[in-house]
Amino acid sequence: MVSLFERYRLSSSYDEMYDQDKNIRPHWEALKNNLEKIGLEQLLTKQKEIDWRLEDNGVTYNVYNDPGGLNRPWKLDPIPLLIEEEQWKVVEEGLKQRCKLLNLLLQDIYGEQKAIHDGIIPMEVIYAHGGFMREVHGMKSPLVIYAADMARGPDGKIWIVNDRTQAPSGLGYAIENRLTMNGAMQDLFEDISVKRLYDFFETFKSIFQGENQGRNHDPLNVLLSPGPLNETYFEHSYLSSFLGLTLVQGQDLLAKNGHVWLKSLKGLRRVDTILRRVDESYCDPLELRQDSQLGVSGLVQAIRSGGVGMINPLGSGVLENLGLNPFMPHLARYFLDEELILPQIATWWCGQAKEQAFVLENLDRLIIKTIDRMGEKHTYVGKKLTKKELKVLRQAIIEQPHRYVGQEEVEFTSCPTLVNESIEPRKVVIRAYTIAQEDNYTLMPGALVRVGMSNDSLMVSNQFGGSSKDLWVLGESRNVPLNVMFKPKSEMDHSLENIPSLRAENLFWLGRYLTRSILTARMIRTTLKYMTNASRYDQAANRQTKEMLSKALTHVTMTYPGFLDENFSLSVFEELASVSLNGSRVGSLAQILMMLSNTNTYAKNILPLEASRIFEKMSREWSHFCNEKKPSPRLMIHNLDQLLMQLMAYKELIQESLFADQGLALYEIGSRIERSQLLISKARALLTPVHDTLSEYEILETLLITCESLNAYRARYRSSYEMRNVIEFLLLDINFPKSLISEIDGLLKIFPQLPKFKNATYLSRYEEPIFEAFSMIRLSKIDLLSSLPGDKYIRDELDSLLSELSKRLLLASGELSKTYFAHYDE
């Protein structure tokens, strides 16, 4: 049998599995045997299974502006990276030391700054770094999660490449990688003992227990995320359920009374600790970046007054600082009286004259980096720069030397990786995680290994774009049965009253926009169909009907002036196309679909996968259609039909899969309010004016079609279309579920499901207007509503009733937002 590694070519100076004479390193022996036993064909099948498992668990990585779609599937290679126990012990000691050292330095930077005043580090290394936050001076919160990027150098030793202290990412992916390997690659573990992660997980979960000591209420800890568009959003939702945290965004929180509060349906709940995944400078638009949409204004003040804890603390980004590298050995002696255990990549800080001269002399062979990653570009590979680029860089270094370092170009080691149906060497970088609690430091005995895209890519990207591996630390660990390990649940602590307001609001708008897009699409299609049909009866009546219908469309979509414009210059079809396809026109179908798409993005993690797929397909097809230059009416009708089918399928999936505790009530309230409002606009446009007999017939028929009520009407009245009957049927008939009164009655019945925290004996502020609306419509008399005082063209009674109803719906919607979404007056 041919070995899997027969054609494995060594290309870097150090390969993890083979030495330079292609002798296998002993600690890889067992894994190689297992791989050979599995064989290439099986391995490829296993890779497919891994892909499937990851996809099934929804493990994704978002790439901004990626043509392949927002959610890129996470890639895991079936071959792990192995590290011997002895070597890992060195890494463990080294990382604990480094974490402790960085923690002491952090306290010093935001405290007395002794290290600066005693001349251990130059002030510029701290003060010229974009992560130094004057706003948090004196707060003295410790670093809790520390990540280090490491790689093996040509000498076989493990080196520190980067420190990640601000809001380190990747831990969730590392955990998921291990769980996937456990599930899919059982055969590979044979005869190999791999350190288990269980104890580390317990430590990780316990970081919030310490934070919550001494509180006299149920602890509430949250994970603050920038939201679903963030590249590692999967991880935010994963870690939040892993750690039992509520997943929130800035808008979910508000700061007052020296505390931070979660807006939930039940009201405000005090937050104890925030696990922060929002970049620190974006956390508070009041004191930090004023353009931030992701933060909570007043948050820094709440932290300052001790009302809320944060992991990692604000300001810890200053430690992600390449300018510190040359001074780390001195700092270790200064703070710990120890020598640095793990070596770092040779780094020259340009803030010193000699070092600056060296870097400028060797600009074309060094890697130049800014000390922070704040600018647009922070890494320059000297040998890849043009003469002109080198000149610009040289000038930038001379202007602000303390902002730059030069680093030796280091060749990372390679590790066997399954690529294109064979095993090839690929460069690897290890990201390891340390948890600090008081003076205890715990290193995860495993890591996220990132794999370079091609074998000659010398630098593994900072982004996670490529593939990944699991890291196996060889050695025994405490025996823990595999199945007590964490199993991710989709949602944890969420009974209806605890769901964050932002999600509740989002579901409310999902209901509104989905309903609006369906009804708008249906109305446009019906109007189009009428317009394209040859005149059936009489020309004049026909013209009047067309005019009424098109004006009604303008009213319902509020795309004024539209068809109401006296100096209307477009053709009817051009205007219909614009109302459908012009995304920049407020009220157009295309624009409503865009709003729907936003709410869909935010609701995605609670909707079934099929719903997302249908939505994506629909969006693709719709945007393709929107690019049509001059679509024929027939093509438009066809596409509207397609769209409606997809929207209806999406709607069905939502209604079927959302359950009460997830906030179904909010979705239903949203869609009922929207249906009521749109029915009112249609009725005002088509039922209040007087038409001549022939066009009245057609208008009523079309109206019933857009309400999907034609058959029901026929069954009920067994007569032709009469104004009085249609008014009665669509507005007043409480036995017809699509009538206005039924919609409003439905609202009154759903409201009690919402948690009430005011006086339950009386109606709430959002119930009152709906209750009034219900009574008004229930008490109306059909004769009065349909009557026409002699010379008038408008049914006044009907019109004023509809107008009053509309006002009350609007009021209720506003009060609902105030009560459940905003919480400002609480």
Next chain:
Amino acid sequence: MIYSIYHSTRFYYQHEVGFSHNLIRLQPRNTLTQEVINFDLTIEPIAAEIEGYDDFFGNHLHHLLVREPHMMLHVVAQSRVKIDFDALEKLKETRQRLVDLTYAQALERMMFLTSDIIEAKQFQLKSPLLPIATADIVNYALVSIRPERSLHEGIMEFMERIFHDFSFVSGFSDLSTPVETVFAEKKGVCQDFAHFALTALRGCGLCARYMSGYIETIPAEGAEKLFGTDASHAWFSVFFPGFGWFDFDPTNNMIPANQHIVLGYGRDYGDISPMQGVVVGSGVSHLNVMVNVERETNR
């Protein structure tokens, strides 16, 4: 001598605001030459929370939360500040002693990293609102600030040249106007002149900070002073190693003394902007500021 300062700011919003966080920097700080005797902040509508604290630079801030629905926020800061003439006199004497320090010597002294020099050096680094000085801007300063010349004398001349070369034109510039534009057009207001000077001086390797405060205006002979016709003022301060910080006012071509009242200082305007707020649901449509600086006693 005691000044009584009245500083009123009215924010008019486009829509009703029900919840707004604000940072206010209107309480003057104590300096070597001034002492704040009392300070009073009045907010309308009544603020739900007011909390005072000091920022990194030692300026006094108030954090303010207003939770009553309002269309207009009115903040009135009233302070009484005592000017210490003895201290002013002492400072003047020190100034006379530092004239011997040349620019070259100053730069050399800055290499010795004593604690006060380390503290000062943050005001030499690039600050958020100001660019790195272009060669033209540095050269403009270097005409006056020459290696073997007294640094103080050089800066006095530099200040005087700004006063003569630049014209005071309000409405030409705002916060987003680049220093380069102010330099090219040679016009702006006190804040622009201070920002220009800071950029140039930092380009010369000096530590310079932005001073925010008030200046007493004296009506023309015979005219009566109208209440509320003063304004906020800005100037700059330079660090002389071994001596400390000394102020210069390029807008009036003078060394600030008993007519200048310091509110606070920072790297640039951004560190000491009098008010910044985050309101929910509305932007500010316009604002109305009124300042009055008045002598209570002459001595």
